[in-house]
Amino acid sequence: MIKIYPQQILDALKTVRYPGTGKDLVEMNMVEDNIRIDGLNVTFSLIFDKPNDPFIRSVVKAAETAILTYVSPDVNIRNNITVKAKQLARPEEDKLLPEVKNIIAVSSGKGGVGKSTVAANLAVALAQLGYKVGLLDADIFGPSQPKMFNLEDARPYMVEVDGRELIEPAENYGIKMLSIGFFVNKEDAVLWRGAMASNALKQLIGDANWGALDYFLIDLPPGTSDIHLTMVQTLAITGAIVVSTPQEVALADARKGISMFTGEKVNVPVLGLIENMAWFTPAELPHNKYYLFGKEGCKRLADELHIPLLGQIPIVQSICEGGDNGKPVALNPDSITGAAFRELAENVVAQVAYRNEHLKPTERVHVTKK
């Protein structure tokens, strides 16, 4: 049997260029000093600056090919290269929110699918089930929770807790809420990019008097952005839920959102998908369902990706009005819409319980700090 030496591996990796800079992997110090060779079995790690580096997949593939080409086609290298990121180590336990049991990120692939509406009603439905709930409106592109909770005039003040000055969240319907919208006006919020928005959000998490909570929901901006990564790096998120409509274009974006969470760099479990605007039922024909955006698109996507479909919420005028009036429909669990949100909340609770039982925090952390 041939004998393989670490230098041969390094020589092969020198032929692979990192597309971002055009320099080779060795020159870029991307090959960790942990090459292990056991017969034909070769393992080592590649270190990327960022966990969301767009070239991870192609670089790993190129590294595998180079080793098979320049060292030997018999080397066992497939799936043996570990990817690490300098930047990110997901916190194992939450130090920022030590009294919070579960942190849930509510996200969507695209705007306007009802993510904020779902987040508000889910918060209310969880509170109605008897849980202590907090909601952070992190949607810098359209902070709408102050309106949905009839808290547009609220101005959170500072309180002193154990010698620290903390922001006291606003509160309505038993839910503690802070929104980026309390601190900037809507027109300016869209200009908040990158570090500025991330830092503001970190403050709303770490320097606020959230206290003991069963569920802390984060209404994220639509799509995938730096904010998502900041949240993932800052908090030990229990799981993400993705809101979509059954429309094809929305589903395509939801799919992207899901793969961002499940990608090994971010590695947040997806608790499930929520189909909003699943069908329209006119008040005068309560048994008729009109599938305006297509039928059961989210169910198909959930089945395909093997994730739960947590709920289907119809298009109902009262949901829209509830948002505009600051009275989420979930406040009335006896209404059809209220019942849909209650069922959603129960499914979320069940998924969280399942995750907490089956996944220890350490198992969720794949990316290690360099």
Ligand code: ADP
């Ligand atoms: P996003 O947060 O995804 O941008 P919003 O929650 O702001 O979306 O919802 C967009 C609009 O659609 C709002 O006017 C909201 O009231 C309305 N809406 C959301 N879901 C429903 C629904 N199931 N039925 C009726 N209107 C809805």
